[in-house]
Amino acid sequence: MKIVFMGTPAFAVPSLQMLVEEGYEVVAVVTQPDRPQGRKKTLVPTPVKEAALSLGLPVLQPERLRRPEAVAELAAYKPDLIVTAAYGQILPISVLELPVNGCVNVHGSLLPKYRGGAPIQRCIINGEQVTGVTLMYMAEGLDTGDMISRVEVPIGDEDTSGVLFEKLSLAGRDLLKTEMPRLATGRLQATRQDDSEATYAPNLSREDERIDWNAGSREIYNRIRGLVPFSGAFTLWNGETFKVWAAAKPDGNSMGGTSAPGTVLAVNERGVEVKTGDGVVLLTSVQPAGKKAMSAGDFSRGAAMKPGTVLG
Numbered sequence: 491m492k493i494v495f496m497g498t499p500a501f502a503v504p505s506l507q508m509l510v511e512e513g514y515e516v517v518a519v520v521t522q523p524d525r526p527q528g529r530k531k532t533l534v535p536t537p538v539k540e541a542a543l544s545l546g547l548p549v550l551q552p553e554r555l556r557r558p559e560a561v562a563e564l565a566a567y568k569p570d571l572i573v574t575a576a577y578g579q580i581l582p583i584s585v586l587e588l589p590v591n592g593c594v595n596v597h598g599s600l601l602p603k604y605r606g607g608a609p610i611q612r613c614i615i616n617g618e619q620v621t622g623v624t625l626m627y628m629a630e631g632l633d634t635g636d637m638i639s640r641v642e643v644p645i646g647d648e649d650t651s652g653v654l655f656e657k658l659s660l661a662g663r664d665l666l667k668t669e670m671p672r673l674a675t676g677r678l679q680a681t682r683q684d685d686s687e688a689t690y691a692p693n694l695s696r697e698d699e700r701i702d703w704n705a706g707s708r709e710i711y712n713r714i715r716g717l718v719p720f721s722g723a724f725t726l727w728n729g730e731t732f733k734v735w736a737a738a739k740p741d742g743n744s745m746g747g748t749s750a751p752g753t754v755l756a757v758n759e760r761g762v763e764v765k766t767g768d769g770v771v772l773l774t775s776v777q778p779a780g781k782k783a784m785s786a787g788d789f790s791r792g793a794a795m796k797p798g799t800v801l802g
Contacts, residue, residue, distance in 0.1 A: 494569040496520040500537040502575035504663035523551045593628040596662040602688040605633035612691040614716035623662040636680035650718040703752035706768040707740035725801045736775035754799040761786035
């Protein structure tokens, strides 16, 4: 059985490695084009491309998979099955119809909840305690295909998106490994999603990263950890971006007096203590504009930020 694998970030790498290690015939890997990063705009390959090349697999990087030449290049491999994991483009019908055994996707949520491109970040931001991975057949809609199987994964109270990405990446690999023998036999009977229960997890915007100090301490804490280690949450200090990379879990005991939300109450070795809509949150890793991320202790020793400063 000839398999084409499609994926882009590190989330997809364990699934690709598993297919090769288990002896499945991966004839090609499709991933996003190299993108410029850093101040020098150096082209950087995707984690899936790096893994594929290390495994000696052909790599395709079409800018748009919908283009006829991209479909023709893919069709030349005559895949029996296409496996995707966080590829980053919606597959057109011309690709979905190529493999006789269908196209399956390893999706990082318990569908039909959190359809879309940022399910892992948004489930943490929303304070979920359980998520999981769904193996599904792909359809023309956004994560609307029939479900083959699912596995639940608990979310730790201090998990960041980075931690949860790794947990779900490994859970997805194991789920795919379990189902591959059946997928190799042809299309399986799958369960239709209940669209009435669907929720959506669109890609994050700049406004999703902004801290609203009027929100509750727990809500702010969840937003901060849901954006680590990717974009990071931010607020404004003296009109400039002030990023927050970590905070202590709120204990619910400190109310912060009558100060307005966003008011800095203390800056010390423990952290930057900020008034929220219902209490206080302690920021423990921050990044002032133009500087590197630093611990609260390092920040407090040279900070111009004083109690009474209002952030945002």
